[in-house]
Amino acid sequence: MLHATPASPIEACDAERLRLERLAALDILDSPREREFDAVVAIASRLLDCPMALVSLVDDHRQWFKASCGIDAVETPRDIAFCAHAIRHDDIMVVPNATLDPRFAANPLVTGDPRIRFYAGVPLRLWGTDGIDGIGTLCVIDIKPRLLTEADAAVLRDLAALVCALIRARSTAADAIRLSSELQERCHALDRQHRQFRHAERLAQIGSWRLPIGGDAVEWSDQVYEIYGLPLGVQPPLDKALDHYLPHDRPTIAAALERTIAGQGPYDIETEFVTATGQRRRVRSVGELEVIDGRPVAAIGVFQDVTRQYEMEQALRRNATTDALTGIPNRAHFTEMLAGKFAQAQAEDGPLALLLIDLDGFKQVNDSFGHIAGDGLLQLMAERLRKPARAHAFVARLGGDEFVMLISRPRDCARLETLVAGLLRDLRHTVSQDGQTRAVSATIGAAMVEPDMAGPADLIHKADLALYHAKREQRGTARIHGRDMPIMAARPATTRLGGTARGTVAG
Numbered sequence: 440m441l442h443a444t445p446a447s448p449i450e451a452c453d454a455e456r457l458r459l460e461r462l463a464a465l466d467i468l469d470s471p472r473e474r475e476f477d478a479v480v481a482i483a484s485r486l487l488d489c490p491m492a493l494v495s496l497v498d499d500h501r502q503w504f505k506a507s508c509g510i511d512a513v514e515t516p517r518d519i520a521f522c523a524h525a526i527r528h529d530d531i532m533v534v535p536n537a538t539l540d541p542r543f544a545a546n547p548l549v550t551g552d553p554r555i556r557f558y559a560g561v562p563l564r565l566w567g568t569d570g571i572d573g574i575g576t577l578c579v580i581d582i583k584p585r586l587l588t589e590a591d592a593a594v595l596r597d598l599a600a601l602v603c604a605l606i607r608a609r610s611t612a613a614d615a616i617r618l619s620s621e622l623q624e625r626c627h628a629l630d631r632q633h634r635q636f637r638h639a640e641r642l643a644q645i646g647s648w649r650l651p652i653g654g655d656a657v658e659w660s661d662q663v664y665e666i667y668g669l670p671l672g673v674q675p676p677l678d679k680a681l682d683h684y685l686p687h688d689r690p691t692i693a694a695a696l697e698r699t700i701a702g703q704g705p706y707d708i709e710t711e712f713v714t715a716t717g718q719r720r721r722v723r724s725v726g727e728l729e730v731i732d733g734r735p736v737a738a739i740g741v742f743q744d745v746t747r748q749y750e751m752e753q754a755l756r757r758n759a760t761t762d763a764l765t766g767i768p769n770r771a772h773f774t775e776m777l778a779g780k781f782a783q784a785q786a787e788d789g790p791l792a793l794l795l796i797d798l799d800g801f802k803q804v805n806d807s808f809g810h811i812a813g814d815g816l817l818q819l820m821a822e823r824l825r826k827p828a829r830a831h832a833f834v835a836r837l838g839g840d841e842f843v844m845l846i847s848r849p850r851d852c853a854r855l856e857t858l859v860a861g862l863l864r865d866l867r868h869t870v871s872q873d874g875q876t877r878a879v880s881a882t883i884g885a886a887m888v889e890p891d892m893a894g895p896a897d898l899i900h901k902a903d904l905a906l907y908h909a910k911r912e913q914r915g916t917a918r919i920h921g922r923d924m925p926i927m928a929a930r931p932a933t934t935r936l937g938g939t940a941r942g943t944v945a946g
Contacts, residue, residue: 454571459499461566462574465610468496468503474727475605476506478741479577482645483598484508485748487591489579491553494602495522495560496575505575510553519546521580525560526573531592534558536584557581559592561599565607577602645743650677652700652735666722666744668714685711692724699726700738709745721749762836764814765821773835773843780833780847781895784888790852791845791888793902794859796824798840798866799914800879808872816870816879823865829858852887856926859883859917863928867915882909883917883926 462468480492491509495502502520504513517523524542525532537543537555548555558580562573577599587595646662655676664671667683674680681689688710695706705727712722726740760772768776777793784791798820805813817840824834824842833845844862846852866881884906886898905918909925912918917926 455499458571458574461571462496462498465574465606466613467505467606467609468498470505472506473605473609476602477508479598479602479605480506480508483577483579483595486594486598487559487579489557489581491580493522493578493580494563494575495520495578496563497523497526497573502575509580515548519548521546521548521555521558522560522576522578525558525576525578526562528562529568531559531561531587531595533587535586538584553580554582555580556583557585559587559595561595563599563603563606565603574606644745645741647741648739649729650696650700650738652737663742666712666714666720666742668716668718683713683715685713696726696738699728700735702728702735705740709749720744721746762821765818765836767821767825768833768835770835770837773833773837773845776833776835776845777895777898780845781888781892781898784847785890785892789847790849791847791898792852792855793886793898794844794846794862795884795899795902795906796842796844796862796866797882797906797910798842798879799882800877801840803877804870804879807875807877808870812870812872816868819868820866820881824862826865828861855885855887855919857929859885859919859926860929863915863917863926864931867928880915880928882906882914884909884920885917886920 476494480494484490484492489509492507493504493510494506495504497517497520499517501514501517502522504510507513521532521534521537521543534540534543535557537546537549537558543549543555543558546555558578560576560578563575563577564571564573577595579595644662644666646660646664646666648660648663649658650656651658655678657674657677657680659674661671664674667680669675675682681693684692692708692710695708698704699706705725707723707725709721709723712720714720721744723743723745724740725742726738728735729737729739760768760775762769780791783789798816801813801816804816817836820842821834821836824844829844831846831848831851833847835843837843846855846858851858862883863881866879868879870877870879884902884904886901886905888898892898901920905920909916909918912925915928919926
């Protein structure tokens with residue numbers, strides 16, 4: 440990121456004096472909180488996934504926060520402020536890891552709370568790049584080192600432009616009251632700022648709305664029409680606007696709006712939504728009460744299309760809980776599922792069976808035919824474990840050639856031996872390639888939840904003991920903990936199951 444051209448000490452002193460005069464003329468330092476600025480830092484924090492975001496104004500001895508998200512302080516000394524460095528930049532100042540930056544490694548905001556690691560700040564330049572430092576910054580902060588993507592940088596720049604527009608609008612409004620002779624010029628400035636705000640709305644896919652107390656006609660900004668999929672001006676009454684939410688969500692939204700109008704506090708709800716063109720979206724609706732001279736006059740808020748962010752969050756969750764090779768749940772997902780199923784079984788006195796499944800002969804397939812054949816075999820085994828007859832069971836891969844199954848449906852638990860015998864049959868295969876064959880089977884250890892079990896670890900331990908006994912006696916068989924007889928594979932099904940794993944895999 441570029442820096443401003445260095446100035447001589449005298450020039451720097453003059454430039455700083457002019458910067459401070461400009462800041463003082465805005466009459467914004469130590470002013471009350473304003474929801475527009477609070478909304479910007481909330482959007483910056485959410486869109487850039489940073490726990491802290493600030494609108495910071497830097498005077499001669501401190502930085503003061505006009506708006507903040509994720510931090511309780513209202514100001515810090517200028518000599519330790521990251522923003523005091525950022526205001527000298529022409530563009531974004533990025534600190535990927537403050538502990539590795541000689542300017543900030545010993546900074547008390549890094550070594551102590553809030554333990555800043557990542558910082559990105561855009562200088563607020565209301566008068567353009569005229570050689571004078573910015574009056575402050577819009578910045579985001581994280582407690583973890585990270586990099587700033589080009590997309591994130593573009594978002595931060597646009598939101599900084601919005602902050603500048605809000606500051607200009609605030610200053611313009613004050614000047615308009617004091618200087619009526621400049622009304623026309625100020626109106627033109629406000630129009631420019633409104634256009635910038637609309638650009639920011641489109642960028643963030645966020646719009647604003649207002650519902651007067653006792654009224655039914657909701658006032659929408661342009662972006663709300665865009666999210667609804669309606670032409671500008673074609674605005675339905677409140678009850679029809681709520682019809683775009685799914686039926687089970689409509690009462691929740693309506694009740695939240697009624698509570699806000701009744702003075703019972705703001706609301707913030709994220710839910711499903713259907714546009715006028717039938718598109719399924721994810722939206723966030725935020726509302727609060729507007730009070731003027733102590734009298735409630737309207738419910739106001741913002742409305743945002745968060746579909747993209749929601750889909751990304753869901754995709755990340757799926758990736759974190761899914762085995763990449765087989766497409767079935769992984770160990771982390773199994774651990775979470777087992778905890779929930781175990782607690783439910785104990786609370787409802789219901790059945791729960793855990794099956795630990797080890798493949799026999801998998802290593803020989805890998806060694807003889809290669810990892811591609813081994814991967815294909817694991818995918819085929821996962822597919823057979825999930826066959827329709829076991830649709831009510833939860834199947835996961837623990838790693839390597841180890842799989843696991845949770846069975847909670849009472850009638851399946853009642854016929855557990857039959858089910859396990861069918862598994863043993865389905866997991867028998869012969870892998871053939873280049874005239875060589877390798878036999879593959881499965882050994883299973885099973886255990887049922889018992890009243891005296893302290894937790895899921897007890898269930899796993901007993902299933903593991905059963906698996907140990909089955910392996911010791913005869914691979915390709917199964918044991919259920921607490922039962923004496925081993926379980927053998929059921930007779931082959933009449934329909935042949937087959938597949939390939941870099942060669943021919945038949946079962």
